[in-house]
Amino acid sequence: MSELAALKALSKAKESEEKRLQERRRNVLVLILRHLADHGYTDTYEKLCSESNLNLQKVDVADNIDLLRVLQEFEDSYELKFGKRPKVVRRLVEEVAAGGGGVRPRAVSATAGGSTGSPPAGGPLQRPIGSGGFEGPPVSGALAARQRREAGAALTAAAEVTRKGELLDRRQQALNSVKPPPEVGMQRIAGVAVDGRGAVLGAGAGGGAMSREEVAAAQLQGLHVAGQAAHLSASRPGGPGGAGGPGSDSDNDPDSFFERRVLKPLPPQLQGELRDLGNAITRDIFTDSPNVRWDDIAGLDQAKRLIKEAVVMPIKYPQLFTGLLAPWKGVLLYGPPGTGKTLLAKAVATECRTTFFNISASSIISKWRGDSEKLVRVLFELARYHAPSTVFLDEIDALMAARGGEGEHEASRRMKTELLIQMDGLARGNELVFVLAATNLPWELDMALMRRLEKRILVPLPNTPARRAMFATLLAGRCAVDVSMDMMADRTEGYSGSDVAVVAKEAAMRPLRRLMSRLELDGPVDPSQKVELGPITVDDARAALEVTKPSARLHEEKYRKFNDEYGQLA
Numbered sequence: 001m002s003e004l005a006a007l008k009a010l011s012k013a014k015e016s017e018e019k020r021l022q023e024r025r026r027n028v029l030v031l032i033l034r035h036l037a038d039h040g041y042t043d044t045y046e047k048l049c050s051e052s053n054l055n056l057q058k059v060d061v062a063d064n065i066d067l068l069r070v071l072q073e074f075e076d077s078y079e080l081k082f083g084k085r086p087k088v089v090r091r092l093v094e095e096v097a098a099g100g101g102g103v104r105p106r107a108v109s110a111t112a113g114g115s116t117g118s119p120p121a122g123g124p125l126q127r128p129i130g131s132g133g134f135e136g137p138p139v140s141g142a143l144a145a146r147q148r149r150e151a152g153a154a155l156t157a158a159a160e161v162t163r164k165g166e167l168l169d170r171r172q173q174a175l176n177s178v179k180p181p182p183e184v185g186m187q188r189i190a191g192v193a194v195d196g197r198g199a200v201l202g203a204g205a206g207g208g209a210m211s212r213e214e215v216a217a218a219q220l221q222g223l224h225v226a227g228q229a230a231h232l233s234a235s236r237p238g239g240p241g242g243a244g245g246p247g248s249d250s251d252n253d254p255d256s257f258f259e260r261r262v263l264k265p266l267p268p269q270l271q272g273e274l275r276d277l278g279n280a281i282t283r284d285i286f287t288d289s290p291n292v293r294w295d296d297i298a299g300l301d302q303a304k305r306l307i308k309e310a311v312v313m314p315i316k317y318p319q320l321f322t323g324l325l326a327p328w329k330g331v332l333l334y335g336p337p338g339t340g341k342t343l344l345a346k347a348v349a350t351e352c353r354t355t356f357f358n359i360s361a362s363s364i365i366s367k368w369r370g371d372s373e374k375l376v377r378v379l380f381e382l383a384r385y386h387a388p389s390t391v392f393l394d395e396i397d398a399l400m401a402a403r404g405g406e407g408e409h410e411a412s413r414r415m416k417t418e419l420l421i422q423m424d425g426l427a428r429g430n431e432l433v434f435v436l437a438a439t440n441l442p443w444e445l446d447m448a449l450m451r452r453l454e455k456r457i458l459v460p461l462p463n464t465p466a467r468r469a470m471f472a473t474l475l476a477g478r479c480a481v482d483v484s485m486d487m488m489a490d491r492t493e494g495y496s497g498s499d500v501a502v503v504a505k506e507a508a509m510r511p512l513r514r515l516m517s518r519l520e521l522d523g524p525v526d527p528s529q530k531v532e533l534g535p536i537t538v539d540d541a542r543a544a545l546e547v548t549k550p551s552a553r554l555h556e557e558k559y560r561k562f563n564d565e566y567g568q569l570a
């Protein structure tokens with residue numbers, strides 16, 4: 001082949017490569033447009049149409065292709081090639097850009113298949129340098145090469161900016177550690193005080209002496225942590241009570257980011273006031289997992305088993321639960337107050353990663369009185385839309401006491417009817433939407449509702465081993481060696497789980513009270529003196545048991561009778 005012919009062939013090959021690249025860029029945009037349209041991101045769709053000069057009236061994806069499938073195939077082929085799933089998305093943390101005061105995302109972990117560097121300044125939303133966009137004439141080979149060079153230079157500059165930013169960040173951190181701003185002061189104290197399970201409180205982390213108020217505040221902070229152990233796993237990082245809050249441990253765990261649920265935008269059929277209601281309900285949806293594990297709930301083995309069978313398994317293995325074995329759509333959890341009904345519902349949502357709608361009857365009644373019928377409709381619409389979902393209706397008795405009673409408000413009657421209609425809809429449909437209703441007064445429920453809550457599960461008072469387990473967890477590391485968990489468990493027959501938590505808190509308060517009164521009497525705190533929060537003694541434990549009475553013994557006989565008549569016995 002002559003030199004000229006070789007050059008011509010080369011240039012032709014380049015041209016067709018350019019063409020393919022252009023086509024690929026356009027295809028990506030069309031795939032994104034289709035994805036946005038299918039998933040209801042209408043505003044973004046419109047915007048992208050006008051920016052890219054494309055729309056789905058002009059072009060559309062070919063049959064059997066969509067973005068999710070493309071991604072899935074990429075993941076499969078990557079796994080085949082490298083023996084592991086690719087990490088497609090990496091977590092970014094937002095931080096104040098050094099110097100500029102703006103917010104820019106910064107990568108904290110690398111993608112499995114990607115680079116470890118930070119993205120260019122400006123963040124991932126910035127149009128990639130050299131992309132050329134779909135609009136405009138095709139990019140020539142020379143131009144593309146120049147763009148690649150420019151892109152390389154821009155990346156280097158961006159990396160430089162990031163490095164400088166990090167240096168500034170580090171300097172800022174150093175400054176902060178010397179002179180904390182007022183709101184950080186409490187965290188500094190808490191850092192010392194949280195260790196307060198029999199811990200030693202000394203000088204603050206900043207090196208300065210702590211004032212008496214600071215020590216007291218720190219103590220209270222420590223107590224607050226104990227108070228959150230209103231729940232067994234409060235001491236677990238990211239556990240309930242602190243789950244998902246800003247700065248919580250789960251925030252620092254890269255994997256918890258991937259557990260966070262991405263909510264779709266509201267369905268387009270919700271318009272006007274229904275849309276407002278939809279927005280209000282969406283705000284109450286847990287996007288973070290409620291973070292309650294089965295093991296966090298002491299005892300209740302039978303209730304756990306029945307709930308797993310009724311709700312968890314059908315979500316995990318839907319193919320086994322069809323026809324006659326179609327899952328129950330309504331489950332009633334009933335029993336004395338404070339026995340773990342809410343915890344059980346949260347555990348279902350955590351274990352199954354369902355969208356969790358937590359609606360208490362009192363909020364429907366107080367917040368939505370006039371609109372409660374519409375609210376119920378929108379709630380179920382959203383639950384279906386975000387399926388698999390669990391709708392937890394707490395205090396259902398307040399909502400669904402027998403209908404038709406004297407003085408029953410018309411709006412309330414309509415709301416109840418709507419709830420029944422919606423539950424019938426669930427029973428007929430195939431969506432994985434479960435209603436978990438909870439009540440302390442099951443005998444007051446409307447019979448029509450009872451019929452729809454097909455599975456009824458008693459959540460009883462905790463037995464002795466369960467109470468023992470609760471005390472052991474709640475008081476871990478706080479007691480003197482001779483405080484016996486068995487004694488505490490034996491002396492709390494008839495107490496509910498939340499009563500047990502109150503006893504534990506009351507016992508933990510006693511050493512704190514002693515410390516507080518010493519602080520009050522002794523005058524200014526000498527920074528070199530160690531201030532000790534002593535352990536809970538046997539006397540403390542006994543006194544706590546003495547002053548805390550069981551709150552849930554009432555109606556014992558009624559629960560038994562109701563369970564015999566309507567409950568699930570095995």
Ligand SMILES: Nc1ncnc2c1ncn2[C@@H]1O[C@H](COP(=O)(O)OP(=O)(O)OP(=O)(O)O)[C@@H](O)[C@H]1O
Nearest residue numbers: 230231232297298337338339340341342343497498
């Ligand atoms: N089985 C249990 N294991 C661990 N903690 C429990 C248990 N039961 C109750 N608790 C404690 O009691 C608190 C209240 O529990 P929960 O809200 O689940 O009770 P509930 O049955 O829903 O109460 P109510 O009927 O009053 O709404 C929990 O936060 C937890 O601290």
